Structures are given as C-alpha cells and as structure tokens.
Amino acid sequence: MGSTTDVIAAPAPSPARPPRRPPGRRMVSWLDPLMLARTGVRAAISATIGKQADRRLLDALAAPEVEPCDFSVDAAGKSRKELWLDYVADLGDGWDSTYAVAQTVARPTLTVTDETGTSYETHGGEVLVFGGDEVYPTASVKAYDERTLQPWTAAMRGQRPPPHLFAVPGNHDWYDGLVSFIRLFCQGRSPAGWQTHQRRSYFAVKLPHGWWLIGTDMQLESDIDQPQVCYFQEIAKLMREEDRVILCLAEPAWLVAQVRPPDHRSYLENNLSFLEDQVLGKKVSVFLAGDLHHYRRHANDEGRQKIIAGGGGAFLHPTHVPRKEAPLAEGFTARKCFPSAKESRRACWRNLGLVTSNPRFGVLTGLLYMLLAWALAVNIGSASVTGAVGLVVGTALASPGITIISALVILGLIGFADSRFGRWRWLVGLLHGLVHLTAAFLIAWGVAHLMSSAVGLSFRNPVRDLISAVLIFAGGFLAGPTIMGLYLLISLNGFGAHPNEAFSSLAIPDWKNFIRLRIAPDGRLWLFPIGLRRVPRSWKPGETARDPEWVPDPRDRRATPPALIEPPLVL
Incomplete structure (x- = not known):
C-alpha cells in the first residue's frame, strides 16, 4: 500500500470537460429497415400470442382487490382541499424531447403565460399519470430503462418529492405481451423514486371533491375484458350521483377512425359508450388520450372535454389531418390544436x-x-x-x-x-x-x-x-x-x-406538451395545457444539488420556454 504522503503528492487528474449533451439516445428512426423488421416481428408476435393468452386475465387473478387508491384524503386521513396532477403520454423516445418534458414536469412550481399575456403559477403534480406508450419502439426492460427511467430520474434529481405514479399501457407497451409494463408499474416497485400503486394495467383513483381518475386498458383487440368490466362496476358502486370522472385512454376513440386507415379500430367508440353507459353509469367529464403525438381538444356545449395530449417525447404527428373532420357524436367540435394545421403542413416539407x-x-x-x-x-x-x-x-x-x-x-x-x-x-x-x-x-x-x-x-x-x-x-x-x-x-x-x-420519418422532437390538472378548494377542475414549441438540443450539467442532473445550455438560443397552449379550462 502507498503511504499517505504518496497519496497526497499524487497529481490530481485534470477535470474532464463537462459534456454539453447527456449520453442519451437519438429519436427512433422509423425508416430504419432493421428497426422496422424487428418492430414488425414483435408486433406480429404480440398480436398472435396475445389473442390466445390475455395478460389482463392473469393479472386479475393475481390481484383480485378492487379498492381504489384514495387521494381524497392526505396521509393523516384529513380531506384534501386541493390536489395537483400531471398527465404525460407518448414518452420514451429521444432524449432531448423526453427529458425536456420531464424536466418541466419535475419543477416544484412553473409559471406559464397564455396567448393574452396572462400568467398562472402552477405546482408540480402529487400524482403523475403516464397516458400510454411509455417507450419506443418496443417494450423491454432495457428500453424502459434507457428511454424512460434514465431521463426522468435525471430530471427529478434535486426537485420536488417524487410523485405517485399511475400508467396506462399503449400498443407499444403491449409489444412484449405487457410483461415489462407489469413488472415496472404494477408490482409495487419505485422506478425513478416514484411510488406505484396499481396492481393491474388499469386503475381507479378517488380524488377530492367528488372527482375520479380512471385509467383503462383497451389495447388488446381494442376490447375491455370481463375482469376489467367487473372491476369498474365495483368502482362505480362507490361513486355518488354527482361525482365526476376523468377518463384516461391509450387511444382517442372519438378521432382515431378519421386519422387512421378507414378499417382501423372503428369499434373503439362502441367500447367507450359501453363503458360510460353500462359500466360507470355516467357521462365522463374529461377524456384524456395519447397515441396521436400532438395536442388537440374537442368540447361540446355541456363543457365536456375530449383532449389528445400525446406530446411526452415521441415524434410529432400532423394536425392537418383529417383534411375535413367529420362531425363527432354528442356535439363535440374542434377547439384547438398544437401545432396549428398551417404549421403542421409546413413541417411536412x-x-x-x-x-x-x-x-x-x-x-x-x-x-x-x-x-x-x-x-x-x-x-x-x-x-x-x-x-x-x-x-x-x-x-x-x-x-x-x-x-x-x-x-x-x-x-x-x-x-x-x-x-x-x-x-x-x-x-x-x-x-x-x-x-x-x-x-x-x-x-x-x-x-x-x-x-x-x-x-x-x-x-x-x-x-x-x-x-x-x-x-x-x-x-x-x-x-x-x-x-x-x-x-x-x-x-x-x-x-x-x-x-x-x-x-x-421526420422524427421531429419539437411541439411537445402535457396537461397539468388542479382540483381547486371550490371543487372546480382546472386544466392547464402546457406546450414546448422547441425543445433544447444542448445541455450542461446542473451546478448545484438542487438542480436537475442536466439543465438547458443558455447558448441554445432557439429553445423556447414552456407556455400555455391555450387559456386554462375550468370545469
């Protein structure tokens, strides 16, 4: 062993030049022939085997309890007057896009401004919902770790306490038969420090002031299986007549038939109607969905909202399709999209x-x-x-x-x-x-x-x-x-x-978005649609323990700060 003197006298290594970009992965290249072949094989296997062995049936047997998670009270058992939640869907693609959203969500407070110049102070959600497709291109333990957990772990460092996490599976989560999804989100683990509670691929959460958060799993053949029906029927018995529902779906049933090929999942709306009318026994106040990687909102005269917010990190989807939108049921009409149809058309060039x-x-x-x-x-x-x-x-x-x-x-x-x-x-x-x-x-x-x-x-x-x-x-x-x-x-x-x-094919990392929700003391629900028009491309290490692991490099002047896509919605 060397002496203490030897150790002291040893020259200190020269400090390494801090990297301007974290060691992450690029956006998925969807025209890569090898990647397409691998994804196609995984999708075919999932579709073939999944029809014969529905993982949801096995999970229902392993976790027969139907008690919802109760966030209407705090840890001391007192009724909550206020609760903040965050909804993020379609993440786990490129580092820049996924991390930019994660870092924004992780901030303890975030002040955002709408188009009129009005500012609102929002708070990081105590509850975090992943709305589907948590990883790309296919699910695996390694893919979740590299594309989802690593950027979110780095973003949460030094910020607020880790939130309680709930997750909805999308079709890409199903590509390994839901094995990795169940392991990560449904077995009581604490990935990235999050606290997980659900034991199945669907969930129910009781919120303050009569609000409920429902997450479904309709991926396999776009159906709602019998154990899931029974689960939500039991949950419905706990709801009062005046209670209101926020429903999280992996796909926007109201629009998917118009933006996918004509024969694609046209029966999703039937399942949705069945869930509302026959299972829950009430109309849903707010629908939240991903799958389409942009922000788009529909509403009707009753104030009910159908929102697509698939901007958690995946490539951008166009908003200028369908070319002419067919009328939606129950009087829902298009109110806002991000990016605009004009900007989407320009990006196609x-x-x-x-x-x-x-x-x-x-x-x-x-x-x-x-x-x-x-x-x-x-x-x-x-x-x-x-x-x-x-x-x-x-x-x-x-x-x-x-x-x-x-x-x-x-x-x-x-x-x-x-x-x-x-x-x-x-x-x-x-x-x-x-x-x-x-x-x-x-x-x-x-x-x-x-x-x-x-x-x-x-x-x-x-x-x-x-x-x-x-x-x-x-x-x-x-x-x-x-x-x-x-x-x-x-x-x-x-x-x-x-x-x-x-x-x-373009793998555009920009135009990201997520939804921040607030249940106010007066019982009203506030929805803050927050967008990032251009995510940073360059990063530097955080300077203090209170910083996230990586912060945007100020020399990246083209990056834009988070802002409201439209004024807050109040229900």
Whole structure:
C-alpha cells in the first residue's frame, strides 16, 4: 500500500470537460429497415400470442382487490382541499424531447403565460399519470430503462418529492405481451423514486371533491375484458350521483377512425359508450388520450372535454389531418390544436430532405439501385437515352432476374400505399415504383456514360466496375429517400394520406406538451395545457444539488420556454 504522503503528492487528474449533451439516445428512426423488421416481428408476435393468452386475465387473478387508491384524503386521513396532477403520454423516445418534458414536469412550481399575456403559477403534480406508450419502439426492460427511467430520474434529481405514479399501457407497451409494463408499474416497485400503486394495467383513483381518475386498458383487440368490466362496476358502486370522472385512454376513440386507415379500430367508440353507459353509469367529464403525438381538444356545449395530449417525447404527428373532420357524436367540435394545421403542413416539407433524417434508409435504396443496375448488365454508356431504354427493355424481357426484382419493387410499393387512396391505391403504388425504377435506370445510364467518356478503362475492368458501383450506390442513396420524401409530401399535403409515415420519418422532437390538472378548494377542475414549441438540443450539467442532473445550455438560443397552449379550462 502507498503511504499517505504518496497519496497526497499524487497529481490530481485534470477535470474532464463537462459534456454539453447527456449520453442519451437519438429519436427512433422509423425508416430504419432493421428497426422496422424487428418492430414488425414483435408486433406480429404480440398480436398472435396475445389473442390466445390475455395478460389482463392473469393479472386479475393475481390481484383480485378492487379498492381504489384514495387521494381524497392526505396521509393523516384529513380531506384534501386541493390536489395537483400531471398527465404525460407518448414518452420514451429521444432524449432531448423526453427529458425536456420531464424536466418541466419535475419543477416544484412553473409559471406559464397564455396567448393574452396572462400568467398562472402552477405546482408540480402529487400524482403523475403516464397516458400510454411509455417507450419506443418496443417494450423491454432495457428500453424502459434507457428511454424512460434514465431521463426522468435525471430530471427529478434535486426537485420536488417524487410523485405517485399511475400508467396506462399503449400498443407499444403491449409489444412484449405487457410483461415489462407489469413488472415496472404494477408490482409495487419505485422506478425513478416514484411510488406505484396499481396492481393491474388499469386503475381507479378517488380524488377530492367528488372527482375520479380512471385509467383503462383497451389495447388488446381494442376490447375491455370481463375482469376489467367487473372491476369498474365495483368502482362505480362507490361513486355518488354527482361525482365526476376523468377518463384516461391509450387511444382517442372519438378521432382515431378519421386519422387512421378507414378499417382501423372503428369499434373503439362502441367500447367507450359501453363503458360510460353500462359500466360507470355516467357521462365522463374529461377524456384524456395519447397515441396521436400532438395536442388537440374537442368540447361540446355541456363543457365536456375530449383532449389528445400525446406530446411526452415521441415524434410529432400532423394536425392537418383529417383534411375535413367529420362531425363527432354528442356535439363535440374542434377547439384547438398544437401545432396549428398551417404549421403542421409546413413541417411536412421537411420530407424533401429525408436522407438527412433517415440515412439508413438511403443505404437500403442505394443497395437496391445498385442491384437493379447490376441486373441490367448491359453497356448503355455509349447509347443515347432512347437507345438505352431499348437495351433495358430488351434485357428485361430476356432476363427473369431484372423482371422479378422490378416486380417485387412495384408490388412492395403498392402494398405500402395508404388505403386512404381507395381504389386508386394500386395505381399510386405502381407510379411510385416506376419512378424509382426510372431513377435507377437514369443513374445507371449516367454512370455508364460518364465512365465510358471520361475514363479510359475497358468495360470489364474491375476498377471501373468498382467505381461504377460506388457512384450508383451514391446516386441511389440520395435519390431513393428524396423520391420517397416527395411521395410522402404529396400524399399527405395533397391527399391526406400517409400521415403516420410522413411524420414518423421526420422524427421531429419539437411541439411537445402535457396537461397539468388542479382540483381547486371550490371543487372546480382546472386544466392547464402546457406546450414546448422547441425543445433544447444542448445541455450542461446542473451546478448545484438542487438542480436537475442536466439543465438547458443558455447558448441554445432557439429553445423556447414552456407556455400555455391555450387559456386554462375550468370545469
């Protein structure tokens, strides 16, 4: 062992330069071929096995109690006069977006201003609700830890006491059969210091002044299973006639059929009506849902609210679909969206730079274009475009390889075309495929023409072949994503098709939002919709123990502070 003198005399290590960005993950790249394949397999397995082994039935047997969590009284048993809650949905994607929301929620107090300049002081919720899709792209213990727990743990450090946590599962939480979700949120654990109470994937919480918070699980086949029905029927017996309900759903049943393909979950509204009329026996005052990654509110003349607030950290979804919204039941009409339809339409133009946000998709198209060029295997460099076309057609007719590859490309893109195109879907996919094939031919012709005229090498020369392959790959790397981006731009802004693909491909981290709720001493419910127009991109370590682990770098001048999306709603 070294002496004390040796230890003292040892030179102190030079302080490491503090990182300007935490060691986190980027936004999910939804056009990454490998990621899409893995997610597709997990989704297929979940759908297939889940139909035969509904995890909710097993959990109901393991946790038969139906007593709701009672937050109408405090720890001393005294009636609460006031309670603050936070609702955050669709989180666990990129670090910047997820952490920016978490840090805002974690503040003990937050002063926000609405469009009129009026300021309101809000308090961090004692109850925190995760409204669905707590992690992307698929659920696992590792994914939850890296994409959800780590940013939220860092955000809560040095702030207010950890809140009581309740969680609603979304379809991405179901991709491992709900195993990781149950382990994290339903077994009495304390992830990130939170206090969890629910023992099933749905819950009921009694709140002050006759308010109730209900969280459902309708993901599997979009149904409400019998044990869940029995659970909420028992909860309904505890409600008084004048009590009011805040209902948390994984998907907005009132709008999902209009923004998803026509056959997508059209029966969600039937389940919702059944829950209101036959199970709870009363109309819901406030509906809260995620799944669509933006803020959108509908209301009727009775003051009932249907709010989509899926801005907890996932990529942005467009708000300019549906192009013309069909009337909603019970007189609900659109009141506010964030971002606006105009801003959403403008953001769609980013698809023209798709290669920058999805470079791995460019690798796929580069390889595909190179494969098509090799399948031609003709010297078209010295021919004109017209002559080259003749050579290509002749080669295609004589070569089953090029015919099969071309047919697969076209059939794949016909299958990719949105069902919103209706009977024109096959034509849209055919034209999309022909544009890619034409681009591959033009790139191959251009490279061959360049090599034959500018390089003094014979056609069979290996060096020439290698250079040609690299150039064709580079052309496909740039042209393929650009054509796809143009297709998505025209489809969405022109025809209202491909809203999910056109915006998931962009992985926009901005336009985040969450709902802060306050049950006031007079029994009224205040809803504060809080938005972050642009989240920080640069961070620095917190300087004191009272700071969160990371704070925004003041040099990131484009980041915007949290503000009210619209004036508070009072019920």
